[in-house]
Amino acid sequence: MPKVVPEYKEEARKKILAAGREVMSRKGYRATTMDDIAEYVGVSKPTLYLYFGSKDELVIEIVKAFPEQIREAAMSIDPAASPLEAWIAVLDFFLDHNPEQNALFYELLSMIPRNPEIARRFSENMALGLEKSTPEIAEQQRQGIVCGGVDPRTLTLAIIGLFQGLRYFSLVGVVGRDELRECWIELGSALLGYRGSPPGGKGKEPGQKPVASPMVKKQR
Numbered sequence: 001m002p003k004v005v006p007e008y009k010e011e012a013r014k015k016i017l018a019a020g021r022e023v024m025s026r027k028g029y030r031a032t033t034m035d036d037i038a039e040y041v042g043v044s045k046p047t048l049y050l051y052f053g054s055k056d057e058l059v060i061e062i063v064k065a066f067p068e069q070i071r072e073a074a075m076s077i078d079p080a081a082s083p084l085e086a087w088i089a090v091l092d093f094f095l096d097h098n099p100e101q102n103a104l105f106y107e108l109l110s111m112i113p114r115n116p117e118i119a120r121r122f123s124e125n126m127a128l129g130l131e132k133s134t135p136e137i138a139e140q141q142r143q144g145i146v147c148g149g150v151d152p153r154t155l156t157l158a159i160i161g162l163f164q165g166l167r168y169f170s171l172v173g174v175v176g177r178d179e180l181r182e183c184w185i186e187l188g189s190a191l192l193g194y195r196g197s198p199p200g201g202k203g204k205e206p207g208q209k210p211v212a213s214p215m216v217k218k219q220r
Contacts, residue, residue, distance in 0.1 A: 013051050016041055017065060020058045025100040029059060029107050056117070063108055063121040067128055069093070083140055084188050087159065091184050094167055095177050102171045130156055147193020155191060162187055 019041045024032045034055055038045045052058040070090055081089075094102065112119040133156045140146040146155075166184055169175045175183075 009051075013061075016048065016051055017058070017061055021062050021101065021104065024059070024062070025098060025104045029104065029111075034058075056115075059108065060117055060121055063118060063125070066105070067125050070129075083137070083146055084185075084192050087163075087188050088181075088185060091163065091166065091181065095170055095181065099171060102167060106168070106171065126160075129160060133160075158191060159188070162191075 016037065020032075020037050023036050023040050027036065032055070034045055034048055037055075037058070038048045041048070052061070070093075076089055076093075108118060109122065112122060130153060134153045137146055137155055138152040141148040141152060162184070166180050170177065170180055
């Protein structure tokens, strides 16, 4: 029997993860079977079990991969772009996302009280996001790119909370995409200390320095 090279195995895992996310987005986590995923990938179910021992094991890996989606969205813009432009790019990615994939995120989130492993993965994702973003915002404050006067961890928590809230509004359809985006830009401008229209808005010059915002306490 020929050996499976590590590179092929990793590529196969990624393909199965993407298929699992797609099928679960369409059918929902509970209604999806490993047979459904194997059929979508085009392999036998025994082959699927060579990579993932169960549907729960597969879904845990899907949750683990959520931060990578956000990182890829943020990395998709010009490295010289402002912090606000990066946050706009992340929101645009999820607003343009298939609504069914956003629904899957919240379905898996609802499993936290009953599934300790899912809860641990989501907790690790949040901790990782805070660990990476907080020092970046602190450095941006030091450079004067982002307005100072607010604890960087608090600012990071506020931005993540706002993001998830707008993502929820997008899913339920109470507010339209354009209004959500304008709201995100306006709130981001206030939190990060931009005055006037920010990137993606009207009349904002890219690279404009932030100024003290009414929502941001000035340093003494």
